[in-house]
Amino acid sequence: MANLVNICVVFLLTLALGSLGIHAEAKAFFIFGDSLVDNGNNNYLATTARADSPPYGIDYPTHRPTGRFSNGLNIPDIISEKMGWEATLPYLSPELSGEKLLDGANFASAGVGVLNDTGIQFVNIIRIYQQLGYFKEYQQKLRAIIGKEEAQKLVKESLVLITLGGNDFVNNYYLIPYSVRSRQYPLQKYVPFVISEYKKVLQRLYKLGARRVIVTGTGPLGCVPAELAQHSRNGECAEELQKAASLFNPQLVKAIDGLNKNIGSDVFIAANTNQMHMDFITNPQSFGFETSKIACCGQGPYNGLGLCTPLSNLCPNRDLYVFWDPFHPSERANRLIVEQILGGSTSYMYPMNLNTVMAMDSRA
Numbered sequence: 001m002a003n004l005v006n007i008c009v010v011f012l013l014t015l016a017l018g019s020l021g022i023h024a025e026a027k028a029f030f031i032f033g034d035s036l037v038d039n040g041n042n043n044y045l046a047t048t049a050r051a052d053s054p055p056y057g058i059d060y061p062t063h064r065p066t067g068r069f070s071n072g073l074n075i076p077d078i079i080s081e082k083m084g085w086e087a088t089l090p091y092l093s094p095e096l097s098g099e100k101l102l103d104g105a106n107f108a109s110a111g112v113g114v115l116n117d118t119g120i121q122f123v124n125i126i127r128i129y130q131q132l133g134y135f136k137e138y139q140q141k142l143r144a145i146i147g148k149e150e151a152q153k154l155v156k157e158s159l160v161l162i163t164l165g166g167n168d169f170v171n172n173y174y175l176i177p178y179s180v181r182s183r184q185y186p187l188q189k190y191v192p193f194v195i196s197e198y199k200k201v202l203q204r205l206y207k208l209g210a211r212r213v214i215v216t217g218t219g220p221l222g223c224v225p226a227e228l229a230q231h232s233r234n235g236e237c238a239e240e241l242q243k244a245a246s247l248f249n250p251q252l253v254k255a256i257d258g259l260n261k262n263i264g265s266d267v268f269i270a271a272n273t274n275q276m277h278m279d280f281i282t283n284p285q286s287f288g289f290e291t292s293k294i295a296c297c298g299q300g301p302y303n304g305l306g307l308c309t310p311l312s313n314l315c316p317n318r319d320l321y322v323f324w325d326p327f328h329p330s331e332r333a334n335r336l337i338v339e340q341i342l343g344g345s346t347s348y349m350y351p352m353n354l355n356t357v358m359a360m361d362s363r364a
């Protein structure tokens with residue numbers, strides 16, 4: 001009964017906030033992970049994993065590349081926009097100082113994975129434990145400005161997004177035939193290994209003060225144009241990578257459930273980005289896309305070979321493409337994903353969606 005009352009209150013609050021168009025009060029926003037959420041940290045590093053030349057950013061407000069792996073905005077940008085918050089700055093940006101620190105920070109770095117050995121080919125990237133180290137360093141800077149107690153409160157009340165896992169398969173296990181990891185583990189054993197390492201990362205995040213953490217699963221790894229170009233005869237998704245995603249995502253939800261039970265609170269929220277993506281891969285037309293197989297920017301079959309560069313094919317209307325480049329969704333696809341993060345049912349957002357989180361936390 002108490003639960004039912006709770007659910008009703010949350011539901012009414014969600015309605016009220018939604019219908020009045022009132023955004024929940026400003027929260028700091030922290031982002032960790034890979035290229036799906038990096039907003040420019042790699043621009044400051046000597047690495048090949050970067051998106052700082054045209055046509056990246058062609059639909060960004062400045063129409064210039066920023067380091068985001070998108071034609072325009074990425075998922076954290078759109079979450080900030082929907083919440084009415086300032087977009088966060090990359091942690092390595094020299095502009096991130098003073099009052100700006102209060103909005104949060106983005107620690108993500110293209111190419112990283114859960115495992116330390118994922119993405120070694122990109123040389124200088126911010127591996128996940130270093131991202132967490134920077135989060136600690138950030139908190140010291142914050143304390144210097146607003147004091148210890150306020151800094152702790154800001155972190156505790158913040159929203160965190162973490163996106164990892166895709167590279168542990170694409171750029172580690174399956175990068176080359178007979179990779180070190182694939183000789184060490186069959187897929188059925190590799191997945192639980194990555195998950196157990198991911199749990200350690202999430203526990204560290206909790207230790208560092210995070211209390212609301214959206215954890216995305218991997219997308220449909222075998223269906224991206226890069227994989228279609230290399231492993232598909234008739235445009236069907238690459239089987240092995242699809243199998244990896246289908247093993248990884250449910251195990252991640254289970255791990256998150258276990259962590260929450262141990263803590264005794266719904267700190268971690270699983271976002272089923274795989275299903276969100278599959279919806280428009282299965283039926284692109286019903287979402288207003290012309291294709292979910294061909295990348296807007298690229299070359300070769302499905303525009304899936306190599307990188308998106310100034311010399312690549314470029315589609316005239318990015319909104320008609322699920323994929324911007326051989327690996328990354330277009331801004332429009334990102335917008336549909338964020339819609340589900342905000343309001344999706346429990347099969348997309350477990351145990352609850354972001355609108356519900358915001359309603360609950362503003363009541364607390």
Ligand SMILES: *[C@@H]1O[C@H](CO)[C@@H](O)[C@H](O)[C@H]1NC(C)=O
Pocket residue numbers: 116129197
């Ligand atoms: C990865 O690196 C971090 C920090 O350097 C270390 O604490 C952790 O044990 C490493 N993980 C593995 C699986 O080696």
